[in-house]
Amino acid sequence: MLPIPFEITKISKDNAKTRTLLLAGQLPTRPSPGQFVMAWLPGIGEKPIGVAGLAPLRLTIAKVGPFSSAVHQLKKGDFIWLRGPFGKGFKIKGKPAILIAGGYGIAPLTFLAEEMKKRKIKFTLIAGAKTKNELPPKKIPATVFCTNDGSSGAKGFATDLLEKLLSKSAVSCVYGCGPEAMLVKLAEICGKRKIPFQISLDRYMKCGIGICGSCAINGFLACKDGPVFDEKQVAKMPDFGKTKLDESGRRVRA
Amino acid sequence: MRNPTILASGILGVSGDMLIRAAHGGAGAVTSKSCSLEPRVGHPNPTVIESEGLMMNAIGLSNPGVDEEIRELRRAIKDAGVPVIASVFADRLEEFAAVTSRSSEAWPHLIELNISCPNVESKIGMPFSCSFETAAKATQLARSSTKLPLIVKLSPNVPDIVSIARAVEDAGADAICAINTVGPGMAIDIQARRPILSNKTGGISGKLIRPIALRCVYQISRAVKIPVIGTGGIENGKDALEMLMCGARAVGVGTAVYSQGPEVFSKINQELENLMKKQGYSKISEIKLVD
Numbered sequence A: 001m002l003p004i005p006f007e008i009t010k011i012s013k014d015n016a017k018t019r020t021l022l023l024a025g026q027l028p029t030r031p032s033p034g035q036f037v038m039a040w041l042p043g044i045g046e047k048p049i050g051v052a053g054l055a056p057l058r059l060t061i062a063k064v065g066p067f068s069s070a071v072h073q074l075k076k077g078d079f080i081w082l083r084g085p086f087g088k089g090f091k092i093k094g095k096p097a098i099l100i101a102g103g104y105g106i107a108p109l110t111f112l113a114e115e116m117k118k119r120k121i122k123f124t125l126i127a128g129a130k131t132k133n134e135l136p137p138k139k140i141p142a143t144v145f146c147t148n149d150g151s152s153g154a155k156g157f158a159t160d161l162l163e164k165l166l167s168k169s170a171v172s173c174v175y176g177c178g179p180e181a182m183l184v185k186l187a188e189i190c191g192k193r194k195i196p197f198q199i200s201l202d203r204y205m206k207c208g209i210g211i212c213g214s215c216a217i218n219g220f221l222a223c224k225d226g227p228v229f230d231e232k233q234v235a236k237m238p239d240f241g242k243t244k245l246d247e248s249g250r251r252v253r254a
Numbered sequence B: 001m002r003n004p005t006i007l008a009s010g011i012l013g014v015s016g017d018m019l020i021r022a023a024h025g026g027a028g029a030v031t032s033k034s035c036s037l038e039p040r041v042g043h044p045n046p047t048v049i050e051s052e053g054l055m056m057n058a059i060g061l062s063n064p065g066v067d068e069e070i071r072e073l074r075r076a077i078k079d080a081g082v083p084v085i086a087s088v089f090a091d092r093l094e095e096f097a098a099v100t101s102r103s104s105e106a107w108p109h110l111i112e113l114n115i116s117c118p119n120v121e122s123k124i125g126m127p128f129s130c131s132f133e134t135a136a137k138a139t140q141l142a143r144s145s146t147k148l149p150l151i152v153k154l155s156p157n158v159p160d161i162v163s164i165a166r167a168v169e170d171a172g173a174d175a176i177c178a179i180n181t182v183g184p185g186m187a188i189d190i191q192a193r194r195p196i197l198s199n200k201t202g203g204i205s206g207k208l209i210r211p212i213a214l215r216c217v218y219q220i221s222r223a224v225k226i227p228v229i230g231t232g233g234i235e236n237g238k239d240a241l242e243m244l245m246c247g248a249r250a251v252g253v254g255t256a257v258y259s260q261g262p263e264v265f266s267k268i269n270q271e272l273e274n275l276m277k278k279q280g281y282s283k284i285s286e287i288k289l290v291d
């Protein structure tokens, strides 16, 4: 599949760090929550970005470096090129569920929450950030917020809130996307309680389609077998939470 | 080798675990991504595009450098259960000796010398395999730096591949792998008014290059005594048998791993076995070559 240009119809500033682009048109196949696209700005770069919603197609992008800064410069009427959707997304099973997001992890989980709402599955969405001005806007009513510094919502880590919720009521599955340290904690908490989980892993991606091997993690390809993995797959990943491959394939701390 | 299919270099990358996965997928041997003395980040994205059976890549030979690659190779050698081929390259002729001897320290079963990547150019502006002098020189340097069997991988993008094949045979190669990617080619985005690949050009692989690979292997295998690994566009058992009938002793599989996953090796082997039975062959060595 070659990149397809999409016109930006609206841009919303979500907080100090992230913006959401609303796009005209749809991808060649219907994406599911957790799947991603390779987003290209000609002359600047091409990066993996999770699909944040359908109708209209949305991408939520945090400003962290050259590519994402260029995205933040885009205006209504500009174009962004996409190929995808790629990878395996979240599999919705059973109820009720807990969704837990850190940083731009809110993007695929907002999309997942919308799908769950459609299917009448009860859930709570935990959205965590370092501080108040990095929290996402409240798009989903069933959202609880927390900040590490306590400037808004509960004080502490998103996983503290997860632990509290799990001790109160039974949950069929926990869905997570965010920094790897948060996902490690999530896996630990769910592991102890034997609760199934699905988490989306970030690994350095180049081709996005399962040929170059840049995003390998213990014999799994994040772009093709993931980015969403369940507890059984994660159990076979000794490198999870420890190491990842950088742009050159060197092992660095995850 | 338990079967004639080999994971081609650069497919599934640098990590030992992915080589093991290809072995579990049925590959008879696996080749690591080409590595150099020093780490390389490669070209920026977009580095790979794919459309209707055609793939074009300009990864730019990103790799963690030989020191780190040795660890990944050792991991694969320990657990893959099939021969591991360590692919090496250099962008200066002088470095072929050092990268070959360092890689050999991991004790892979074979070394493959990649002198044919279109994304890396020697000082003269062409891959080393484009001239029989530089091809022979690189082969000699590697030959004198390792006791391991040495495969030399050739580029199809030359007017006379036979003279290059003879030159590397004379320089001490134990086998030849043909072919690396074709081209390089270009793909344009009309609206962006640019080539899609950041490197502008990329090497073409996949089923569309199979006729070129067949022709190269046919010509080379008649001109040299050393075995040839036939690589390029192989997707099924019939493709593999055609390649073997052109004189290849084994077949490399790359792009088909994208379309069919790492299990493609088992599928190709099963189909090949059935086809061979139909043709009355019980082993690879019985296959009658095309005229």
Ligand SMILES: Cc1cc2nc3c(=O)[nH]c(=O)nc-3n(C[C@H](O)[C@H](O)[C@@H](O)COP(=O)(O)OP(=O)(O)OC[C@H]3O[C@@H](n4cnc5c(N)ncnc54)[C@H](O)[C@@H]3O)c2cc1C
Pocket (backbone or CB within 6 Å): A036, A045, A046, A047, A048, A049, A050, A051, A060, A061, A062, A063, A064, A065, A066, A067, A068, A069, A104, A107, A108, A201, A202, A203, A204, A205, A206, A227
């Ligand atoms: C499956 C997946 C989904 C993602 N979804 C989103 C999303 O919805 N919103 C969002 O803002 N970001 C998302 N990202 C991360 C995003 O790709 C990077 O943050 C990218 O925008 C950084 O590019 P840059 O040039 O701005 O920064 P850089 O300075 O290049 O990089 C900053 C950091 O981003 C990460 N990164 C950079 N390039 C890549 C790459 N090719 N593949 C993976 N990680 C990379 C690295 O951790 C790096 O340290 C996702 C990543 C993956 C793997």
Ligand SMILES: Cc1cc2nc3c(=O)[nH]c(=O)nc-3n(C[C@H](O)[C@H](O)[C@H](O)COP(=O)(O)O)c2cc1C
Pocket (backbone or CB within 6 Å): A211, A212, B008, B009, B010, B011, B033, B034, B048, B055, B057, B059, B061, B087, B114, B117, B153, B179, B180, B181, B204, B205, B206, B207, B209, B231, B232, B233, B234, B252, B253, B254, B255, B256
């Ligand atoms: C993404 C990609 C990366 C590659 N990297 C290398 C490499 O590092 N070294 C090498 O010798 N060949 C490399 N190749 C070439 C393949 O090994 C193979 O020779 C070529 O793709 C033709 O086979 P195929 O049509 O089965 O893919 C690469 C090919 C692709 C598609």
